[in-house]
Amino acid sequence: MNGPTSTAHLTLPTAKQTTLQDLVHGLWRLPTMVKLFLLTIVLIYVPVVMEAKQMWARDEAYSHGYLIFPITLFLLWMDREGIRRAKAEPSAVTGLLLLAFGLGLQVSGYLLRLTFVSMVSLPFVLAGAVQLLHGKALWKVVRFPICFLFFAAPLPGILLSAP
Numbered sequence: 001m002n003g004p005t006s007t008a009h010l011t012l013p014t015a016k017q018t019t020l021q022d023l024v025h026g027l028w029r030l031p032t033m034v035k036l037f038l039l040t041i042v043l044i045y046v047p048v049v050m051e052a053k054q055m056w057a058r059d060e061a062y063s064h065g066y067l068i069f070p071i072t073l074f075l076l077w078m079d080r081e082g083i084r085r086a087k088a089e090p091s092a093v094t095g096l097l098l099l100a101f102g103l104g105l106q107v108s109g110y111l112l113r114l115t116f117v118s119m120v121s122l123p124f125v126l127a128g129a130v131q132l133l134h135g136k137a138l139w140k141v142v143r144f145p146i147c148f149l150f151f152a153a154p155l156p157g158i159l160l161s162a163p
C-alpha cells in the first residue's frame with residue numbers, strides 16, 4: 001500500500017525514497033495518532049537510554065553499549081529493501097500484548113530504579129510497535145536488529161560480581 005491511508009499502520013518508503021529527507025517526509029505523512037504514538041515511545045525511552053549511557057561511561061564492562069544503537073541502525077539500513085517489501089498486515093493482538101508486556105517492564109524498571117529492566121523493555125516495546133503498526137512480515141525482517149538492542153542493557157552489578 002503506497003501513500004497515506006485511513007488505517008493506522010505504518011506506510012514505509014517506496015523504492016524511490018532513499019534519502020534521509022525522503023524518510024522524514026514519509027514520516028510526516030503518517031496519521032497523527034501514529035506520530036503521537038512514536039513520539040511517546042521516544043519520550044519514554046530517552047531518559048532510560050541517558051541513564052544507561054551514564055553506566056556505559058562509568059564502567060568499561062558496559063562501554064560496548066555505545067556501539068549497540070549505531071550497529072542496530074546499520075543493520076536496519078542494510079536490510080532496507082526487505083523493510084520496503086514487507087507487506088503491511090498489522091497484528092493488533094500480538095502487537096498489543098508485546099507492547100503491554102514491554103511497557104509493564106518499563107514501569108517496573110522505573111519504579112524499582114533498575115536501568116537493566118527498563119532497557120530490556122525497549123526491544124519488547126519496539127517489537128509490539130512493529131507488529132501493531134505493520135505486522136509480522138516486517139517483524140521477520142527487523143527482529144534481529146531489534147533483539148540486538150538487548151545487548152545495550154547494562155547488567156545488574158549483582159550478576160557481574162557473582163562468583
